[in-house]
Amino acid sequence: MNKPDPTPPPSTTREDRRALPRFFIVLAVSTLAGGVLGWLLADATPQTLPQLLQSWALVFSEQVAPWLMVPFVTLLPLCALLLYRRAKSAALLWDGEDEDAYQRIDRMMSVVLIISSIQILAVTFLFSASLSAGQSSITARAHTTAMVLFFLIAGMAECTLLQQRTVNLMKYLMPEKHGSVFDPHFKERWMEGCDEAEQALIGQCAVKAFQATSLVCPVLWLLTTLSAVLLQTGLLPVLIVTLLWGVNQGVYLYWCLQFNRLSRQG
Numbered sequence: 707m708n709k710p711d712p713t714p715p716p717s718t719t720r721e722d723r724r725a726l727p728r729f730f731i732v733l734a735v736s737t738l739a740g741g742v743l744g745w746l747l748a749d750a751t752p753q754t755l756p757q758l759l760q761s762w763a764l765v766f767s768e769q770v771a772p773w774l775m776v777p778f779v780t781l782l783p784l785c786a787l788l789l790y791r792r793a794k795s796a797a798l799l800w801d802g803e804d805e806d807a808y809q810r811i812d813r814m815m816s817v818v819l820i821i822s823s824i825q826i827l828a829v830t831f832l833f834s835a836s837l838s839a840g841q842s843s844i845t846a847r848a849h850t851t852a853m854v855l856f857f858l859i860a861g862m863a864e865c866t867l868l869q870q871r872t873v874n875l876m877k878y879l880m881p882e883k884h885g886s887v888f889d890p891h892f893k894e895r896w897m898e899g900c901d902e903a904e905q906a907l908i909g910q911c912a913v914k915a916f917q918a919t920s921l922v923c924p925v926l927w928l929l930t931t932l933s934a935v936l937l938q939t940g941l942l943p944v945l946i947v948t949l950l951w952g953v954n955q956g957v958y959l960y961w962c963l964q965f966n967r968l969s970r971q972g
Contacts, residue, residue, distance in 0.1 A: 764839055771835040772850050775857040778828045783864040786821040789814050790871060797879055811879065818872050822865040829861035916958055923951035 793814035800807055836854040870887040877883045885895030897905065930943040 767835055767837075767839040768847065768850075771832045772854050772857075775829060775832045775836075775854060775861070778825055778832070779857050779861045779864065782821060782825045782828075783861075783868065786818045786825075786868055789821070790818050790868065790875070793818065793872075794875055797875055800879070808879070815872050815876060818868060822868045822872075825861055826865045829858055833858040916954065919950075919954045923947060923954065927951065 793811050796807065796811050796814070800811065833854050836850070866887065873885070873887050880899075883896060883899040885892045885899070889895060897908070900908065926947045927944065930939070930947050933939040934941065934944055
């Protein structure tokens, strides 16, 4: 009877080699994060933890957040602009038939939109974080407040222009698409130009977003409830999370009822 060969197949070995660097990166980052957090909380007690976290938040608000906005309004849009220019150059050379070339262009445009979304989320969060120290700090740091307000406006303008250019490039590749980013009804106009397969894909993506939100909201509710008990953060964070959770579930259930009614009516 022949014994099985203990040597793994080449495909398994290649998969291990590809997964090993990512495993070590995750392990290193987790170890570093755990070490830093343990060092920061070494002298913390249940009585001093709220004051410690409040002091960290104050340092982040006054010294870190305003300057952290700088790369998000300079380096990040620059990377997106360079990628957009590559996509535009490839689109102008596209013969209308090469499907692989079109897929590459579509991926680049999608990455541009992802970068712009990350930028606007980061800029708005950092703007709010910079003002979270309170009205007295805002008044005392008038120059810093003016700077973060300028960064907020600049970041939003950059995101809007990048999205507008990218959407126009999509319309160049797909003339059946309609709508302007500056139009309040842009999403409706864009959906009108999508065929059934594209609308089904958008629906699947919306379902994934709904599932992710339905998973995150209970976790956030638990964290905000614990912080209200242990850190005295108050009712407002819990209320905001509950409202978002309710809107998410309420809109979903409303449209389920509407579509069920329409389906019964044929």
